[in-house]
Structure formats: structure tokens, C-alpha cells
Amino acid sequence: MTTSHSLTPALSLTDVTLTLPAGDETVTALDRVSLEVARGELVAIVGPSGSGKSSLLAVAGALMPATSGTVVIGGQAISGLSKRKLAQLRQDQIGFVFQSTNLLPSLSARDQLLIVPHIAGRITAQHRAKADELLASVGMTHRADRRPSQLSGGERQRVGIARALMGDPAVLLVDEPTSALDHSRADDIVALLAERVHATGTACVMVTHDTEVLSHTDRVLRMQDGVLAKPAPASLA
Numbered sequence: 001m002t003t004s005h006s007l008t009p010a011l012s013l014t015d016v017t018l019t020l021p022a023g024d025e026t027v028t029a030l031d032r033v034s035l036e037v038a039r040g041e042l043v044a045i046v047g048p049s050g051s052g053k054s055s056l057l058a059v060a061g062a063l064m065p066a067t068s069g070t071v072v073i074g075g076q077a078i079s080g081l082s083k084r085k086l087a088q089l090r091q092d093q094i095g096f097v098f099q100s101t102n103l104l105p106s107l108s109a110r111d112q113l114l115i116v117p118h119i120a121g122r123i124t125a126q127h128r129a130k131a132d133e134l135l136a137s138v139g140m141t142h143r144a145d146r147r148p149s150q151l152s153g154g155e156r157q158r159v160g161i162a163r164a165l166m167g168d169p170a171v172l173l174v175d176e177p178t179s180a181l182d183h184s185r186a187d188d189i190v191a192l193l194a195e196r197v198h199a200t201g202t203a204c205v206m207v208t209h210d211t212e213v214l215s216h217t218d219r220v221l222r223m224q225d226g227v228l229a230k231p232a233p234a235s236l237a
């Protein structure tokens with residue numbers, strides 16, 4: 001049954017502006033950006049270097065406060081929240097996947113997923129089952145005991161995606177997931193990401209330079225000089 005709750009976007013930015021000090025001047029990294037991402041939707045953001053894509057992820061991920069405008073994550077407006085509440089919100093609601101997946105060198109693939117419950121001091125049987133289920137969902141069961149140095153770039157990215165989904169995030173923010181991969185692996189990773197986003201119902205924003213993977217996404221938006229817009233089809237070729 002469709003409920004009004006499920007229609008609420010998991011991520012909503014309204015008229016978000018971000019200005020950053022740069023020497024004597026200020027840079028408008030985001031210029032009245034509005035974006036709504038539904039549960040189970042994969043939105044790609046493309047655009048030239050310096051156009052504001054990373055800034056958008058930083059603000060959408062509650063890592064950087066907007067200068068003005070409204071950011072709502074998982075139904076909660078984040079302006080005015082304390083640093084502690086923001087950290088909690090990031091832990092509960094947001095998954096991050098980075099270009100270099102920031103895996104810890106000494107841990108096996110399985111333990112990368114268990115690090116958060118480990119730090120919280122309690123790894124339960126449910127955590128272990130969840131980690132194994134997620135590793136299976138990204139095709140990594142046979143590599144679960146390997147450390148990052150024993151994995152390929154594509155395999156590391158799979159572990160990074162599984163780790164980001166460990167906390168059942170409302171919002172998944174993905175920065176250049178394919179930049180270290182060849183075309184065929186890049187295609188596999190974004191196909192996998194799309195499949196996981198659709199299956200789990202997380203709302204995903206993926207920044208990419210890789211126009212060849214866009215067919216796997218549900219929507220493509222273009223960032224230019226801090227402004228987010230629907231691209232003209234020719235500009236994606």
C-alpha cells in the first residue's frame with residue numbers, strides 16, 4: 001500500500017546556497033540548488049570540474065552547513081542541529097561511497113562492514129548475518145576474508161557499497177565510484193549500485209564524470225557554476 005510517508009522524498013534540498021571564503025573573495029559553490037530524491041531512486045549529477053558537485057554531496061550529507069536554504073534528510077530538517085545530532089543523523093541516515101573507498105588496510109572485507117558495531121562495542125549475530133547478506137548481494141562472499149590490498153579496484157568498490165548500506169541509510173551519497181575502473185568494471189559497478197538502490201529503497205545521489213554509465217541511473221542532472229539543471233540531451237554525449 002502506498003502511504004503518504006513513502007511519498008516523502010528521502011532527501012530534499014530547497015534553494016540551497018553555499019558560499020565559501022576564498023582569500024579576499026567568496027565563491028558561490030552552490031547557487032539556489034533544489035533537488036528531491038525519492039526512495040529507491042538513483043540520480044546522477046554530472047558537470048565540469050569546479051562546478052559544485054562535491055559541495056552538493058557535502059551539504060546533502062550534513063558534512064557542511066548550507067549558507068541558506070533548507071536541507072531535509074529522512075524527513076528531518078537539519079539546520080540548527082548540534083554537531084552531536086548531525087553526527088548521529090549521518091550515522092543513522094546516510095551512507096557514503098567515495099572514489100577511493102577508504103577501506104581500512106588491516107581489515108577483511110567482512111570486518112569493514114562490522115567496524116561501526118565494533119566501535120559501538122557490540123557486534124551481534126544479526127550484524128554478522130547482515131554483513132554476510134550484504135557481501136553476498138554485491139557478489140563478494142568468496143572474498144569476504146580478504147584485505148583491501150588483496151582485492152581489485154572493482155572489488156574494493158563493491159565492499160565500499162556494501163559497507164555504506166550496512167546501516168540501512170535513507171540516503172546514499174556516492175562520489176565518482178568508477179574513476180579508478182576500466183569501462184567494463186565501471187559499468188558493472190553502476191549496474192550493481194542501481195540494483196541495490198532499487199532493491200533497498202535508499203535514495204542515491206551519484207556524482208560522476210563517466211557519461212557511459214548514465215543509462216543505469218533513473219535521472220541525470222547537470223551542475224554548472226553551482227546551478228543544478230536538467231541537461232540538454234546533447235550535452236551528455
Ligand SMILES: Nc1ncnc2c1ncn2[C@@H]1O[C@H](COP(=O)(O)OP(=O)(O)OP(=O)(O)O)[C@@H](O)[C@H]1O
Nearest residue numbers: 020021022027029048049050051052053054055056
Ligand atoms: N574549501 C573550499 N574553500 C573555498 N572554495 C572552495 C572550497 N572547496 C571548493 N571550493 C570552490 O567551490 C567551487 C565548487 O567546488 P566543488 O569541489 O564542489 O566542485 P566539483 O564539481 O566537485 O569539482 P571536481 O569535479 O573537480 O571534483 C569551486 O569553485 C571550488 O574552487
